[in-house]
Structures are given as structure tokens and as C-alpha cells.
Amino acid sequence: MSVRFRIRGETRIQDGPSGSALADLAFAAGIPLNTACGARGACGRCAVVLREGTFAIRGAEVNVTPGSPRRALACGTRTVSADAFVEIPDKSLVEQRASIADDFAIPPFPWTPVQRRTTVSVSAGDWETASSDVERLALALGAAGGPAGAAPDLRLARELPERLAATPRLDVSWGPFRGGVDVTAAAPAGTARHLGLAVDIGTTTVVALLADLDTGAAIGRASAYNAQMRRGDDVAARITASLAPGGLDLLQSLVVCETVNRLVGELCAKAGCAPEAIVRVTAAGNTVMAHLFLGLPPAGIGAMPFQPVRRRHPECRARDLGLAVNPNAIVDVLPSMTGHVGGDLVADACAARLLDRKGLVALVDIGTNGEILLCPGARLLCAATAAGPAFEGAGLRHGMRAAEGAVDHVRWTEGPKAEWTTIGGAPAAGFCGSAIIDFVAQSFRAGLLDALGRFDMDRLRAAGLEARADHRGRPIHACRVVPAEATAAGHALTVSEADVAEILKAKAAIHAGIVTLLAAAGRTLDDLDTLILAGGFARHIHLRHAAWMGLLPDLPAGKIEVIGNGSLAGAVLALGGPGAAAEFERIVRVAEPVELNLRPEFESAYIDSMLLPNADPSAFAAATSEMSAPTR
């Protein structure tokens, strides 16, 4: 039995047993179908057009003939017997060619590789001295200035005679492993490169950086969507997916084999080096991502009391995980603070040197889960706030991720008339989070949106921007931002009041989280000296617009620092930052979880933060005065 898929004008044929879900067949054919809810039939984003064949749609058999195509969800539709023909619309695909933030800004540091390499001459040995290959290697390493008593594991020991038979001069790579020193690789001197891989394992995107371990030079960076996306787009969905039979193995394989290994292949091909040259891998991700990368069941994180299996991850070997690098490579996954605040935030905190800052400092990582750290004195309070995926464009009528064609910035000019830019200069395909922030902030300033997020339809009508959007079968108010002729799909891009409400919920979760964490420390927004923004999203947003809409505290520019992808920065520090491991441990030790939903202030702060900029505008004086200034 086979299914012909038509996608972007081409045809792909996938064989599979009768009764296969169309979504699974599409994945097998390499089609990046959007199953954001984890193929539960809840999100409706994997809609396809059945053109021909017999299908079982939610169990009911349907015969489709070419003259009468039928729409159905790919996750809820199974093949029956004969061959079938299915068309997959572009909008049911995960956007490709993501523009992923792989850059970060951290102060320069002396490269201090955790994994070192020493060239040794191993003696041949003599019968009068009781010794062995491994012992003579260790002696040679000590004599060449390396550590004393370092030993290879069984696998490398098995290969040692062959190496020594070829040449006694070896480049020995050694580094810390579970409290001891491990000889990780031994290659004939001068023949192999000595590389490390730093990985940021995001729920949505994965970024890898290939570094020369000896010099710290970044050889290449590559990024891709986390292939786990097809099992749901947030951590709760992944946890649920891990509970299915074989689910955990599948998720582990999706992130390791289908995501990280592909990035390794891409990086090595570009750099002209062998994957075996990678002898140390460091990875930072949220607690659920770290668990799935290591194959640990994350179920405990999903419900009260939110217990992970582990917070600290002793080093393991690449071969234990199936990573396509040197099988002996040591894999070091950054520790987590709590089930909800993971190694990515430990990385952010380390990259930002959070514990050594003066004054009251908050660090915010805006993503599907907003994580917030607050450092009052020697304490480190941490919290997660459920912002939802609106800033990633999900759940909005014309929202999309920051990929090519995404409108990334919007500006109102006289008229009012919208001006916009798109990523890659491509025809507009949808709005990504940074554009939504521009839109809401400036529309509020211009009086097109009121404090409750309602449009002034009279003004929109007068400006020719009035639009209607369908929301659960009812027409609702919307504003036309990009006219049909400037778009990829040939229909106008609009923002509806329902979209604005989603954005208000998301920004309220972040802002109320900050206010509540401050309250938990007995402080207020006025006490905040520095706000550090981590994560790729914050690197691309207009910070004043974020203050105008009440997403971020209204702080002067000098008090806000944007560090970019701190998670990747932390993984790089784990490869070569002086004292990074001790710093991670220090952060994990002082972390105190704050459960926002159990704080009495949270609900009221959340409701206040629902309004533009806030029901209590006293904390937004600068923003309010900027907004009342005449537009240039």
C-alpha cells in the first residue's frame, strides 16, 4: 500500500502498512508536517486534502474520489487498503529555514579547555618491570606534563595495542570524567583535530557550535528545528508523548539521531573534519529536554511536585546516547535548578555572571515557558511562567515562527499606514513575535487599540484597514496590516482582537511573573537595578515597544542587557570557560524555586498586566510619556 503526497508542487510516495496514520507516513516521507499538539487531534494544524482513495477518518471509513476532495487531519486519518493520493497544503507544514538565534554576547574569557590534548611518547616497556600498555601510556602522559594516573576506558584499552603498534607518538585527549581523569582518545601524533561540540537543546530549536578545543575558535554553527516537534510543541506535550509505548525511545532518537547528529554531519562536512575528532560534547536545555536527550523519563516533571529524575548529570559517553561523534566522547549535560527551570537557565546565569552582579538583578528568558531568575543578594529565586507560544507566532491567525518571509517589524506611518520588513526580504507570509510586539505597542500608542486590546473600528475603517476575521465561526474585528498583493499566499495579513487577547495573555504571564518574583523577595519593580534578557527572541525585539505594551519593566536602556542565546553560551563555557563546572554547581546550589501560581500576588498582577500597558500604570511612567509625545 502506498500514499502519494503532493507537497509544494512535488510528489512523494511513501509505502506503509494499511491502517497507518497519514501523519506517520508523511514523517516517514520526510515531510515536516505541523503536529503541534503531538498528533492528538487537538490543534487542527495538520489538515490535509484527501484527493483519492479510501481512508478511515477518526474510525469512519470514507471513500474519496478525485471530483470531491475532502479535508481531514493527517493525525486522525488512516489508510485503509488501496493506494491513496493526499495533498499537503503549505500552511500545514512547520516553517522551514528558521532564522534561529545562534549568537550570544558574553564578556571575553581566557579559553581554558576542559578537555586537553597532550602529545606523548609511550615507551616500549621491558620484561623486567611489571607494567602494561595502559600504565606506560599514563606514565608518558604524566611525563609530558599531563595528569598523573589518567586511564582510558575498556573500549579505548582494547584499541591501544593497535595504536601503539603503528606509532609510539600519540596525541592523547584527556578530560574530567565522573570525578577522575579519562583518556578519551589517542591518535597518531599530528593526524587528528581536537574538537568539542556545544549544543543548545531547545524545545523548538536546537543549535550546535563546533569549537577547536585547543584554541577555542568557533569552527561553525548550525541550527535546526528539534525533530521532537512532531510529537508536540511544548514540554507538557513531550512529557505526554514520552508516556506512550516506545515514546521515550522515540523522543530520544528524534533529538539525538534526527536533530543533533544531522547538525554534526552538516558542521563536519562544512569544516572538512571527521566526526570522530569531536571528543567532548556539552549540552544545555530545559529539564525536560535534558531528560529526553539522556533517555530519562520526564513524567515526574509534568505534575506536582514536579520532580525530575536527576538535576545533575554525571558525564556519559557519546555511544551511550547514540551521538554520531567519537564513540568515546564525553557528554556533559548542564545541571538543572528545578523541574521547571533547567540547564538552559543555569547556562544563562553563568553566561551573565548573575551571582557576581551588584544590585538587584533579574534575568528573563522569554519563550513558550518564560523563565525568570532574580538575584537578591546571595539568593537566587527561580520561577517559570506559562506564557504560551504566542510570541513564537503560534495560536495567532497569521502568526508564524521567525523564518524566511516572516514579518519581523511593523511601523505605523501617517494615514495610518503600515510599513513592514520581512526576514530575508521575502514576500510576507505571516507575523513573528517581534512584529506582533511592534504592532500592539504602536497601535496602542496611536489609539488604534485601547487598553483592553479592542480596536477603534471607526478609525480603522477611515484608514481603510478594517477587516473581519473568523474566530470559532464568528466574524470578529481585525486590522489589515499587510495587503494581499504583498503576501506570499495572496491574502492580506491581519491581526484580530482574538490575536491581541492571546498576546496580552502572554505578556501578562511574563510581566506578572517578574512582579511576583520581586514580591517573593520583598521587592518591587522600583528596586530593580538590571534586567538581563536571554534567549534569541529578546535579541530581535524593540525594547521600548516591549515596555510600551507592558511586557517588560519600563527601565532605561542602560539597565537592560541582552545576552542572546545564553544557553549556547553556557554550553560553550562548559567546554572552555574557566571554572564553569564549579559555577554551574554554585548556581544549582543556591537556586530556590518559587511557584508563581501559589503566590497570592500572582493573579492580581496577572490581571493588572493584561491591560495596555498595565492596570497600574504607575510603573510605566517613561513609556506613557514617550507614547504621548508626538510621533516623528
Add this chain to the structure above:
Amino acid sequence: MAKNDALFKAVSTGQRKEVEDIVQTELAKGANPVELLMDSMIPAMRDLGERFSRNEVYVPQMLIGARAMQAGLNILEPLVAKAGHKPLGTICIGTVKGDLHDIGKNLVAMMLKGAGFKVIDLGVNVDIAKFEKAVNDGAQAVLLSALLTTTMPYMKAVADHFKARAGVKVIVGGAPVTQGYADEIGAHGYAEDAGASVGIVEKCLGLAG
């Protein structure tokens, strides 16, 4: 007493302070607390819920409206209870075990109070024993909320628990919950959003129409 337009408007637009001031002033002038509630505040909340269901107002406005309603209720509730006013019915509501999210649940609770129900709010992380106690205390419907796909399965445990109990209705809601899931676990009702919750409860308790 007829509708107090200022009070109705203050609830609708979420003017918390205004609601408190009007209620206090009216009470000082000798107004009947039951009438203030029944003729102005409850209609305002009902109106807000209906407009929400018609997509004429959205969550932000609902939340500030509910908060203003609560401010007024804090003053009126003890007086209304003393007056022996009879509620439409009694329901209990809680976020299920394992889940701590309560803003959506609180909004639904307020909508139901605003519609004239007696609401036993069990809070978050609620287990079957607590729902059972509330039913024994007179709750005719058990409303379950969950925000996480990971905590949603507990809804089935609660639904199973009350399955054999004639007269106890189980109604579910929350962001990841769908009508399909509600049907699957044998819940009597599913509320897509806070606006829909009043109608569903009324229907399940045979009060509709």
C-alpha cells in the same frame, strides 16, 4: 429596586474601586444587598459572559470584570447569606491534582457566582477526596480544570469516581481539554471557555430554558 446603571457599568468595565464605592454608598443609603446583587451585578456579569461567548469581549476584559465583581461580592456575600437568599444551585470547582494553574478556574468560578450559583472553590491540586467531600456538602456538579496535558488524565479518575453517582454531574474545561476528551472520559459537560461555563452548568443541572 431596578438596575443600578452605574454599578452595572462598573462591573462590566472592571472598575474595581468604583464597584466597591457604589456598593458601599448604596448600602449606606439603605439599599437591599440582594437587589444590588440580583438586579445589577449578576446581570452585568451575565452580560459580560454572553458577550464573551459572542467574541465581543476577550479574556482581559473578562478577568478585570470578574475581579471587580469579586470586590463587590466581598462586601455583599455575607449580607446576602444573612438575608437567606437562595442560590440557583451549588457546584464545586477545582484544578485537578498535580496542577497549580488557577486563573482560568477562578474566572469560571466567578462567572458562576455571577450567574447566581453557590460555588465551593476547592482551589488547586484537588484530589478525589476533596471533590467527594464537596459533593457530600451539597455540590450538584463537579467542575474540573487542568492547564496541562500531563495533569488532564486525572479528570478521568474523577469522572470514573462519580460515574455511578446519579445526580452528580462532572463538567470539564481548560486549555488542552477538548469536547472529544470530555466524551472519551464520560464527562457530562465540556465548557470551551469561561463564557460557555454558565450555560453548560445550567444545562447539566436542568435549569436551562
